[in-house]
Amino acid sequence: MFTLMESARLESLHFADDPATGLKAIIAIHNSRLGPALGGCRYLPYTDEQSAVDDALRLAKGMSYKAALAGLAQGGGKAVIIRPAHVDNRGALFEAFGRFIDTLNGHYITAMDSGTSSVDMDCIAQHTPHVTSTTAEGDPSPHTALGVFAGIRATALARLGSDNLEGLRVAIQGLGNVGFALAEQLHAAGAELLVSDLDHGRVQLAVEQLGARPVASEALLATPCDILAPCGLGGVLNSTSVGQLRCSAVAGAANNQLASADISDSLQARGILYAPDYVINAGGLIYVALKHQGEPLPAITAHLTQISRRLTEIFGHAQADKRSPARVADAIAERLLYG
Structure with missing residues (x-):
């Protein structure tokens, strides 16, 4: 895993597993030289854990490049949640993800992406301020x-x-x-x-x-x-x-x-x-x-x-x-x- 991180020039990689809600999440922080890492959260049925990690690494790098060339004081990061075949309470799963994000103390800010919505961001926002593209903030x-x-x-x-x-x-x-x-x-x-x-x-x-x-x-x-x-x-x-x-x-x-x-x-x-x-x-x-x-x-x-x-x-x-x-x-x- 460290070899993979070094080849991607990744700063850090974080994993969360919450059996109570079915949450299995990965947060990749690629570069925070210009500011806190910002990047969306994907919620997709990945075929295996390595595919989810690879997606997070690739997308986090892209966000670093995008933020830098957009002239933003932001770094690049990405989150992926492996969508389970069945989830009892989607809101509870995203609330658990919000608690996970909050443990990173603002080093990563999440947002909407493939498979997620502003309503999901609202659930995350109940447990951390480090989230954007909520219902109140509007459609980008x-x-x-x-x-x-x-x-x-x-x-x-x-x-x-x-x-x-x-x-x-x-x-x-x-x-x-x-x-x-x-x-x-x-x-x-x-x-x-x-x-x-x-x-x-x-x-x-x-x-x-x-x-x-x-x-x-x-x-x-x-x-x-x-x-x-x-x-x-x-x-x-x-x-x-x-x-x-x-x-x-x-x-x-x-x-x-x-x-x-x-x-x-x-x-x-x-x-x-x-x-x-x-x-x-x-x-x-x-x-x-x-x-x-x-x-x-x-x-x-x-x-x-x-x-x-x-x-x-x-x-x-x-x-x-x-x-x-x-x-x-x-x-x-x-x-x-x-x-």
């Missing part, structure tokens, strides 16, 4: 979408020479809370929308309200467009799909868009500009971090401009160094985290 999704929209404009300027989105063809893969909010903003800016989602109702809504053109999910990546915006599952950019792309740039809200780091080099070789996912989708993290610190909404909205500024910086370095933006973003994050 609109702020993620705002940041991605600003990032798309920065990407369009860098790749196409103008941040005017009118008439630009944008293909959105995934119309969840963030994807649909992004589609609304792009429509208001005059962009032409191509959309796909496994939920046909969401696609129909985009067609009726935003004049979007529906495209089958399996065909969207190969559809000609100016900008592809992945807003669904991760790993969408792989050795097969990159060869199918017919876009000038990729800029979307999905986490972990690259199946592996070398995919960014393949995009670079094809002349497709890639907006690093953990930079462009940082709006939700900015919202929950600053909300937890008691910042007012105008200050939070103003901080979102950090996203487009950082992307412009990354694109500039990438062009000068003839490297992929993903490689540049990683290098900047590591310099901030490790000196």
Whole structure:
């Protein structure tokens, strides 16, 4: 386990087992040089304990990089709870998790993530103040979408020479809370929308309200467009799909868009500009971090401009160094985290 931690440059790894509620939880703190570690809590049916540990380590590192490049005084951490086949009292399980978090004395702050909700965060908040994205604090999704929209404009300027989105063809893969909010903003800016989602109702809504053109999910990546915006599952950019792309740039809200780091080099070789996912989708993290610190909404909205500024910086370095933006973003994050 220590070898695994050293290879991931992880600061600490914490385990909780509460038979009374069924809680089996892991908290990974990757880096706290810039501030207390902040990261969501996943509640998923992992196939085994090692898979849960691996997920926590990988995601904690991503949160460190995201917070650093977003200009936040936060470190990176992640929690995973192995969802049992049956749980008698979900509220009691998350209350037990809240007590576990509180033993870390503020070194880790949790938030909503896959499989968890604001109601779960409310249960955690009964036993620790080190939690955000509660019901009272509100949904971070609109702020993620705002940041991605600003990032798309920065990407369009860098790749196409103008941040005017009118008439630009944008293909959105995934119309969840963030994807649909992004589609609304792009429509208001005059962009032409191509959309796909496994939920046909969401696609129909985009067609009726935003004049979007529906495209089958399996065909969207190969559809000609100016900008592809992945807003669904991760790993969408792989050795097969990159060869199918017919876009000038990729800029979307999905986490972990690259199946592996070398995919960014393949995009670079094809002349497709890639907006690093953990930079462009940082709006939700900015919202929950600053909300937890008691910042007012105008200050939070103003901080979102950090996203487009950082992307412009990354694109500039990438062009000068003839490297992929993903490689540049990683290098900047590591310099901030490790000196």
